[in-house]
Amino acid sequence: MPAFFLDSKDNPKIKHLRALIEQNAYRKKNRQTVLEGTHLSLAWLEQKRSITSIFTTEAAYSHPDLEKIVSLYDGNVFVLSESLYKDLSTLGTSLACLAIVDLPTSREALNFAEDTLILDNIQDPGNVGTLLRSAAAAGIEQVVCTKGSASIWSPRVLRAGMGAHFSLNTYENVELEDILSKFTIPVYVTSSHQSESLYSKNLRKQCVWILGNEGQGASKYALEKAEAVAIPQPGGQESLNVAIAGSICFFEMVRQRL
Known part of the structure; x- marks a missing residue:
C-alpha cells in the first residue's frame, strides 16, 4: 500500500481531519467521523465496513497492528510527522492510527417492542x-x-x-x-x-x-x-x-x- 507524506498543518486533508475530530457540526455536515487507535479500526473493518483514509506516523507504519489494518484496507495511507500527529491526536500514547469513516445510517426503523x-x-x-x-x-x-x-x-x-x-x-x-x-x-x-x-x-x-x-x-x-x-x-x-x-x-x- 503506497504511503503519502504530509507535513503541513495547512494541508486540506489535515484541515478536514482536524475539523472531524473537533467539530460536531462538521461531522454532521460531512457525514463522517474519526476512529482513533488500532482497536476501533480493526473492529470496524471486521464488521465489513470501509475506511476512507488512514493517518499514521513513520514509526507506527511498520507496526504489526497497523499492517493488519492496512492489509484489510484499499485506500490511501497518509504518514505525518510525530509532532503533527501529536497535535491532532487526543489519545497520546496509543499506536498512531486515525481513520476517517463515513457515518452509518440506522439499519432499520426503531422497533417499539424490543429492548x-x-x-x-x-x-x-x-x-x-x-x-x-x-x-x-x-x-x-x-x-x-x-x-x-x-x-x-x-x-x-x-x-x-x-x-x-x-x-x-x-x-x-x-x-x-x-x-x-x-x-x-x-x-x-x-x-x-x-x-x-x-x-x-x-x-x-x-x-x-x-x-x-x-x-x-x-x-x-x-x-x-x-x-x-x-x-x-x-x-x-x-x-x-x-x-x-x-x-x-x-x-x-x-x-x-x-
Missing part, C-alpha cells in the same frame, strides 16, 4: 460510550439519544464505546415526547428518589430503560410517563454515576433472563 436504551440528555462522552458498551454486552441492540445528549459518533464517545457502536442500531436527536407512547413494552426510568427497588421488577421480557442527565437526573416527562425504579444503596450515597447505574440495571435484566 431499548434511551439516553435522555446525557452529556458526558465517557458516560455515553460506557453505556453503549454495557448495553451491547447485555444484548440491547437499539439505543436512542435525545437532543442534548453527547454525539454518539464523536471520537471521544467512540473511544469509550470500544467498538460497541458497530453492533447497535442508534438513533440521535430524538424527542422523548415523539416516541415514548409508542412502546408496547414496560418502560423504566432510573431515579435515586424513588422507593421502588430495581430488584422487585420482573425484567424477563423486553423493556425500555431511560437514563437521565448526570446532574439533573431524569426529565419530568420521563418520570411522568415511565415506571421509576431505584437501585438500593445501603452505603448512603446520594446517587450513582449514570453509567454505573445503567450497567447495574442491564445486568439485573440479564441475570433474571438467564
Whole structure:
C-alpha cells in the first residue's frame, strides 16, 4: 500500500481531519467521523465496513497492528510527522492510527417492542460510550439519544464505546415526547428518589430503560410517563454515576433472563 507524506498543518486533508475530530457540526455536515487507535479500526473493518483514509506516523507504519489494518484496507495511507500527529491526536500514547469513516445510517426503523436504551440528555462522552458498551454486552441492540445528549459518533464517545457502536442500531436527536407512547413494552426510568427497588421488577421480557442527565437526573416527562425504579444503596450515597447505574440495571435484566 503506497504511503503519502504530509507535513503541513495547512494541508486540506489535515484541515478536514482536524475539523472531524473537533467539530460536531462538521461531522454532521460531512457525514463522517474519526476512529482513533488500532482497536476501533480493526473492529470496524471486521464488521465489513470501509475506511476512507488512514493517518499514521513513520514509526507506527511498520507496526504489526497497523499492517493488519492496512492489509484489510484499499485506500490511501497518509504518514505525518510525530509532532503533527501529536497535535491532532487526543489519545497520546496509543499506536498512531486515525481513520476517517463515513457515518452509518440506522439499519432499520426503531422497533417499539424490543429492548431499548434511551439516553435522555446525557452529556458526558465517557458516560455515553460506557453505556453503549454495557448495553451491547447485555444484548440491547437499539439505543436512542435525545437532543442534548453527547454525539454518539464523536471520537471521544467512540473511544469509550470500544467498538460497541458497530453492533447497535442508534438513533440521535430524538424527542422523548415523539416516541415514548409508542412502546408496547414496560418502560423504566432510573431515579435515586424513588422507593421502588430495581430488584422487585420482573425484567424477563423486553423493556425500555431511560437514563437521565448526570446532574439533573431524569426529565419530568420521563418520570411522568415511565415506571421509576431505584437501585438500593445501603452505603448512603446520594446517587450513582449514570453509567454505573445503567450497567447495574442491564445486568439485573440479564441475570433474571438467564
